[in-house]
Amino acid sequence: xxxxxxxxxxxxxxxxxxxxxxxxxxxxxxxxxxxxxxxxxxxxxxxxxxxxxxxxxxxxxxxxxxxxxxxxxxxxxxxxxxxxxxxxxxxxxxxxxxxxxxxxxxxxxxxxxxxxxxxxxxxxxxxxxxxxxxxxxxxxxxxxxxxxxxxxxxxxxxxxxxxxxxxxxxxxxxxxxxxxxxxxxxxxxxxxxxxxxxxxxxxxxxxxxxxxxxxxxxxxxxxxxxxxxxxxxxxxxxxxxxxxxxxxxxxxxxxxxxxxxxxxxxxxxxxxxxxxxxxxxxxxxxxxxxxxxxxxxxxxxxxxxxxxxxxxxxxxxxxxxxxxxxxxxxxxxxxxxxxxxxxxxx
Amino acid sequence: xxxxxxxxxxxxxxxxxxxxxxxxxxxxxxxxxxxxxxxxxxxxxxxxxxxxxxxxxxxxxxxxxxxxxxxxxxxxxxxxxxxxxxxxxxxxxxxxxxxxxxxxxxxxxxxxxxxxxxxxxxxxxxxxxxxxxxxxxxxxxxxxxxxxxxxxxxxxxxxxxxxxxxxxxxxxxxxxxxxxxxxxxxxxxxxxxxxxxxxxxxxxxxxxxxxxxxxxxxxxxxxxxxxxxxxxxxxxxxxxxxxxxx
Ligand SMILES: Nc1ncnc2c1ncn2[C@@H]1O[C@H](COP(=O)(O)OP(=O)(O)OP(=O)(O)O)[C@@H](O)[C@H]1O
Ligand SMILES: [Mg+2]
Numbered sequence: 001x002x003x004x005x006x007x008x009x010x011x012x013x014x015x016x017x018x019x020x021x022x023x024x025x026x027x028x029x030x031x032x033x034x035x036x037x038x039x040x041x042x043x044x045x046x047x048x049x050x051x052x053x054x055x056x057x058x059x060x061x062x063x064x065x066x067x068x069x070x071x072x073x074x075x076x077x078x079x080x081x082x083x084x085x086x087x088x089x090x091x092x093x094x095x096x097x098x099x100x101x102x103x104x105x106x107x108x109x110x111x112x113x114x115x116x117x118x119x120x121x122x123x124x125x126x127x128x129x130x131x132x133x134x135x136x137x138x139x140x141x142x143x144x145x146x147x148x149x150x151x152x153x154x155x156x157x158x159x160x161x162x163x164x165x166x167x168x169x170x171x172x173x174x175x176x177x178x179x180x181x182x183x184x185x186x187x188x189x190x191x192x193x194x195x196x197x198x199x200x201x202x203x204x205x206x207x208x209x210x211x212x213x214x215x216x217x218x219x220x221x222x223x224x225x226x227x228x229x230x231x232x233x234x235x236x237x238x239x240x241x242x243x244x245x246x247x248x249x250x251x252x253x254x255x256x257x258x259x260x261x262x263x264x265x266x267x268x269x270x271x272x273x274x275x276x277x278x279x280x281x282x283x284x285x286x287x288x289x290x291x292x293x294x295x296x297x298x299x300x301x302x303x304x305x306x307x308x309x310x311x312x313x314x315x316x317x318x319x320x321x322x323x324x325x326x327x328x329x330x331x332x333x334x335x336x337x338x339x340x341x342x343x344x345x346x
Numbered sequence: 347x348x349x350x351x352x353x354x355x356x357x358x359x360x361x362x363x364x365x366x367x368x369x370x371x372x373x374x375x376x377x378x379x380x381x382x383x384x385x386x387x388x389x390x391x392x393x394x395x396x397x398x399x400x401x402x403x404x405x406x407x408x409x410x411x412x413x414x415x416x417x418x419x420x421x422x423x424x425x426x427x428x429x430x431x432x433x434x435x436x437x438x439x440x441x442x443x444x445x446x447x448x449x450x451x452x453x454x455x456x457x458x459x460x461x462x463x464x465x466x467x468x469x470x471x472x473x474x475x476x477x478x479x480x481x482x483x484x485x486x487x488x489x490x491x492x493x494x495x496x497x498x499x500x501x502x503x504x505x506x507x508x509x510x511x512x513x514x515x516x517x518x519x520x521x522x523x524x525x526x527x528x529x530x531x532x533x534x535x536x537x538x539x540x541x542x543x544x545x546x547x548x549x550x551x552x553x554x555x556x557x558x559x560x561x562x563x564x565x566x567x568x569x570x571x572x573x574x575x576x577x578x579x580x581x582x583x584x585x586x587x588x589x590x591x592x
Binding site for chain 1 (some may be wrong): 425437438439443454456
């Protein structure tokens with residue numbers, strides 16, 4: 001044999017069907033984003049800001065979904081990256097007159113860089129599953145301590161207030177996200193970008209390999225995949241999204257506070273993803289909306305016992321819909337469809 | 347001897363605690379497209395595969411791929427160098443569809459070594475057809491029958507660009523027809539890469555053809571053609587005799 005004798009056999013038997021399903025996904029996503037874009041005209045001033053915050057929270061839910069749903073590693077540290085983004089934004093925004101892009105970049109790069117280093121040591125050190133969750137929990141506790149103790153920079157317990165809203169220069173003109181509507185559209189913008197990233201990951205071979213690793217990491221490595229590297233990359237990407245979400249949240253709320261970087265927020269994020277469905281992109285938005293709205297409504301009516309009610313709701317939903325609300329809906333639809341097929345046959 | 351297509355152990359000893367599982371074992375595969383590795387339960391067959399794929403590190407001796415020393419390399423490096431295996435317990439990605447299982451395998455990274463083997467890039471569709479799984483591309487692997495899962499794993503291993511394909515008991519738990527289909531698959535595959543098969547079923551090994559290596563208590567008992575093996579009375583005593591007793 002003299003040279004590699006390569007016969008490329010095109011693999012496009014399914015490409016037409018893939019294309020249609022891709023177009024349908026894009027169509028659905030476009031419709032959703034369009035609906036979200038006109039939503040502010042139906043919301044009162046208070047609810048517009050709440051909506052903007054929910055959109056930013058949905059991004060952090062998407063970021064956890066990427067790690068937990070796709071790669072199977074449950075992080076309790078998502079709020080640490082969210083909070084790092086929020087504080088990076090708030091500290092730079094209040095102290096310096098910086099170009100908005102730099103502040104946003106810092107809210108992305110600092111959490112992502114931290115996750116890259118932390119993920120490298122964890123995943124290449126064979127830390128997985130429950131141990132991974134515990135280490136990430138410890139990480140958010142440490143991050144919280146740092147924020148509370150480092151008063152001169154972070155404002156300690158009170159945090160940082162009067163954080164300026166984001167202004168992004170585009171060549172000659174600039175887009176100002178400081179008005180009430182502007183804040184909402186900042187939330188929508190980063191939500192759209194995060195959704196697009198999540199869709200790309202889902203359809204890419206990177207996402208497929210993550211799913212394979214979730215199923216059986218050993219099998220994947222015996223196929224030659226560098227699985228610790230894949231997991232580290234997923235962790236880093238997830239932290240980058242969480243950081244941007246935190247930065248946007250600080251801009252929307254005009255503050256950064258220690259409760260944006262603590263274990264309680266981490267657990268809340270987890271409940272949003274679990275309620276919505278960790279394997280369904282729509283679940284990130286659905287879960288976050290349901291839990292945030294429920295939180296606000298119930299705490300208004302029952303100022304004392306609301307955590308109990310919300311907690312109970314969570315337990316019931318997870319018991320009856322282990323795949324989340326969107327997962328449960330998808331299953332119901334599949335059952336109805338198959339019943340219809342049976343009826344047509346009969 | 348031509349070393350460009352060989353997978354070998356040289357004086358390999360493997361111990362688990364106090365138990366010597368491979369005992370100064372030297373073995374070489376690659377002269378025949380299909381080789382079978384047989385031996386009684388606990389002889390060390392799976393351990394030979396584990397040593398080939400870097401899961402088990404020998405206390406002494408070396409592992410050679412195409413004459414190159416691969417001792418101490420990680421399973422990932424060895425897989426990329428082209429030693430790919432199918433496990434004794436079928437391991438596929440249960441929550442992925444058949445099509446995606448094949449895709450993950452086909453896209454797995456490898457080291458291009460020009461001139462080493464006839465290198466055909468198969469489409470997952472073609473392989474699915476050979477496996478008899480074309481109509482199940484969208485089915486989750488968890489929903490396949492035992493036999494189908496064995497075939498899927500063989501197909502995945504094949505798509506992962508092996509130079510050497512190691513199959514640990516590919517016919518275990520299969521009925522006669524499924525077993526024949528498996529033997530046919532392996533013969534087809536062996537046209538493209540060297541294939542080493544661990545099996546207990548002598549009928550299956552006869553069907554495969556190729557040379558046979560007999561392992562006993564971590565040592566090489568005999569290597570030869572099926573006829574030579576069957577004629578050997580020591581082999582018959584320690585291993586084949588078992589069939590007569592049963
Ligand atoms: N990881 C391990 N730790 C301890 N002992 C082991 C380990 N792996 C294998 N052994 C022992 O090594 C011996 C050989 O095992 P091996 O799995 O290689 O046998 P085998 O020839 O594949 O047997 P079978 O036909 O039953 O699959 C057995 O006694 C087994 O118990
Ligand atoms: Mg075995």
